[in-house]
Structure formats: C-alpha cells, structure tokens
C-alpha cells in the first residue's frame with residue numbers, strides 16, 4: 001500500500017511504483033512480472049477469465065483501484081480505445097466513402113480522419129465499430145464476469161447433474177459458457 005496514492009477526487013488508486021512501457025503498474029516477483037491492477041482485481045473482486053483484459057473506466061492506466069476496472073474482451077478494449085476519436089456513425093461513413101469511391105485508399109481515409117491506416121483497415125473489415133454502441137454495450141454486459149452466490153453455484157451444479165447443457169444454463173444465468181464450465185470443473 002505504500003506505493004499507492006489515493007486521489008480523493010476520482011477515487012483512483014494511483015500507483016507510484018514502476019510502470020511498464022504502456023503505462024500499466026507492474027511488479028516483479030520471483031522473476032515474473034505482474035500487472036498490479038489485475039492482481040488487485042483478483043484479490044479484491046475475483047478471478048478474471050484468462051481471455052479477458054482489464055479496461056480502466058477512469059482511463060488512468062496506472063490506477064489500481066479494482067472498482068475502476070472492468071474485465072472485457074480484447075476487442076471491446078480496442079474499440080473503447082478508439083472511442084475518443086471515433087464512433088459508429090463515423091465508422092459507417094468511412095466504410096461508405098471507401099466503398100463508393102474506387103480511387104479512395106485506406107491511407108487517404110487515415111489522413112482525413114486522423115487515424116492510423118491499420119485502424120481504417122479494421123473499420124473497413126468490420127473488426128472494429130462493426131456495431132452500434134448499444135449493441136456493444138449489451139455485449140459488454142454479457143462478457144462481464146458474473147459473481148454467483150454459493151446458492152446459485154449449487155443450483156447450477158444441480159442443473160448440470162440433471163443433464164442441462166452448459167449453453168442453456170449460461171443463457172439462463174446471463175453468463176458465459178466458460179463460467180459454467182468452470183463451475184462444472186470445480187474451478188469456480
């Protein structure tokens with residue numbers, strides 16, 4: 001805790017120790033590197049699915065307050081990173097301009113919109129901003145790790161014993177199939 005300064009305005013737990021090249025708080029233990037915010041989240045709130053990244057709601061990368069973090073997919077994280085410059089409407093416009101003008105290049109669009117050419121490529125291919133913000137928001141809700149009570153976990157195990165499929169239980173409980181799998185495997 002001696003390497004954390006609390007900001008009383010934002011509630012951020014600002015890491016005053018070392019940060020990595022991307023600005024995230026990190027520590028080295030037994031030769032291994034750990035991201036401090038991820039560690040804090042796992043200790044205080046719960047395990048994060050390996051395939052999810054931690055998005056900082058406060059946009060302060062070296063904040064380690066777990067309540068400012070949200071585990072999201074890498075794709076959502078990238079989409080949010082672009083959010084400062086772009087939105088679904090602009091992305092649609094870019095796709096339209098590219099499709100309707102044979103002489104239009106990705107580089108021209110990048111220059112026009114002040115984005116990287118790779119970002120334009122992602123937009124055109126529908127990797128990013130393929131969907132409206134409402135759709136993305138509901139996607140985030142679905143990806144958010146649900147914390148189940150002991151009673152709920154028992155209920156899920158019960159349903160599994162009765163032969164219910166993991167996918168049907170996941171949709172009933174509004175979580176990912178991976179979570180159900182973890183419960184089944186006794187790793188929850």
Ligand SMILES: [Zn+2]
Pocket residue numbers: 010011012013058059060063064065068
């Ligand atoms: Zn914060």
